[in-house]
Amino acid sequence: xxxxxxxxxxxxxxxxxxxxxxxxxxxxxxxxxxxxxxxxxxxxxxxxxxxxxxxxxxxxxxxxxxxxxxxxxxxxxxxxxxxxxxxxxxxxxxxxxxxxxxxxxxxxxxxxxxxxxxxxxxxxxxxxxxxxxxxxxxxxxxxxxxxxxxxxxxxxxxxxxxxxxxxxxxxxxxxxxxxxxxxxxxxxxxxxxxxxxxxxxxxxxxxxxxxxxxxxxxxxxxxxxxxx
Numbered sequence: 001x002x003x004x005x006x007x008x009x010x011x012x013x014x015x016x017x018x019x020x021x022x023x024x025x026x027x028x029x030x031x032x033x034x035x036x037x038x039x040x041x042x043x044x045x046x047x048x049x050x051x052x053x054x055x056x057x058x059x060x061x062x063x064x065x066x067x068x069x070x071x072x073x074x075x076x077x078x079x080x081x082x083x084x085x086x087x088x089x090x091x092x093x094x095x096x097x098x099x100x101x102x103x104x105x106x107x108x109x110x111x112x113x114x115x116x117x118x119x120x121x122x123x124x125x126x127x128x129x130x131x132x133x134x135x136x137x138x139x140x141x142x143x144x145x146x147x148x149x150x151x152x153x154x155x156x157x158x159x160x161x162x163x164x165x166x167x168x169x170x171x172x173x174x175x176x177x178x179x180x181x182x183x184x185x186x187x188x189x190x191x192x193x194x195x196x197x198x199x200x201x202x203x204x205x206x207x208x209x210x211x212x213x214x215x216x217x218x219x220x221x222x223x224x225x226x227x228x
Contacts, residue, residue, distance in 0.1 A: 006074060006102070006105065006196075007070075007214050008067050008070050008071070008072070008073050008074070008105070009067075009070075009107070009208070009212055009214075010067055010068055010069050010070060010072070011066060011067075011068075012066065012067075012107055012108075012110070013052065013064060013065065013066045013107075013108045013110055013114055013117075013156065014064070014065055014066070014067070014073060014105050014106060014107055014108060015062070015063075015064055015105070015106040015108055015117050015120075015121070015189065015192070015193060015199060016061075016062070016063040016064075016065060016073065016077070016103055016104070016105050017060060017061070017062055017103065017104045017105075017193045018060060018061050018077065018081065018099055018100075018103040018104070019059060019060040019099070019100040020059040020060060020098060020099065020100060021096070021097045021098060021099060021100045022100070023059050023060075023100070024059060025058050025059050026058070026059055026060070026061070026084075026088070026098060026099075027056060027058055027139075028092070032088070032091075033056055033138075033139045035084065035087060036056060036061075036080070036084050037054075037056070037139075039079075039080045039083055039084055040054070040063075040076075040080055041152050043076055043079045043080050043083075044065070044076050044080075046076075046079075047068075047069075047071075047072045047075040047076045047079070048067065048068025048069055048072040049065050049066075049067055049068070049072045049073055049076040050065060050066045050067075050068070050154035051063060051064070051065050051141075051152070051153055051154060052064045052065065052066065052118070052141075052153060052154060052155065052156055052159065053117070053118045053121045053122060053140075053141045053145060053153070054121065054140060054141045055121045055122055055124045055125065055137075055139065055140040055141070056139040056140070057124055057125070057128065057139075062120075062121040062124060063121075064108070064114075064117050064118060064121055066154070066156065073105065077103050081098075081099055081103075084098070085097075085098040085099065104193050104194070104196055105196055106189070106192040106193050106196065106197060106198060106199050107198040107199070107200065107208065107216075108198070108199045108200070109198065109199060109200035109201065109204040110156065110158055111158070112200070112201065112204075113185075113188075113189075113199045113200065114156060114158045114159075115158055115159070115176060116181065116185050116189070116199075117189065117199060118145065118159070118176075119176055119177060119181060120181060120185070120186070120189050121140070121141075122134045122140045122141060122142040122145070122177075123177070123180075123181065124140070125137040125140065133177075134146075134177060141153055142177075145159070145170075145173055146170055146173050146174045146177075147166070147170045148163065148165070148166030148167055148168070148169035148170030148171075148173070149166050149170075159173070195217075196217075197216065197217065197218070198216060
């Protein structure tokens, strides 16, 4: 059965997940993490992919992004992924595939779920038991977003509405992390990532299909493996 064509709508946010092949480690030390982030900063800007949040785990990555054009995300992922795989193969004298097939992507209903996706992404190390608070994890965007000064990240309007200035936004953002995500939100985001489906309600889904003349498909029954 042919793979469903990946459709990206410019100006709308997406949650992107990419895993290491067979869930093996993609990052072995600090230099690997730093190089990967450096690639993202340079290449995302080149192809018009605005990055809002990210988290680099040992064997997979999460990004929340908005594409400027229909191929911005695909070109960014392809270029970053291939360059980093070449680096890893050279450095560790390995061969073969680093990444597990194509990345997964979920269109995000921004007014309802965007800030939830920020939290989902940056709480990954907490759910994995690596740290007790997201601010203790070095390889995520939490420290930038929680300060209100987002550095190389591009804030979306939903984030900017958290406060009138950087101090207010940072404080309000930190308050979002005072509790855990609900099981319902966790399941929705995990299912959406697993099946490349929107993080959205049914009304939003139908509206997107109608406005942009696209077929978003449907989620398959069954609970996916935890995406953290």
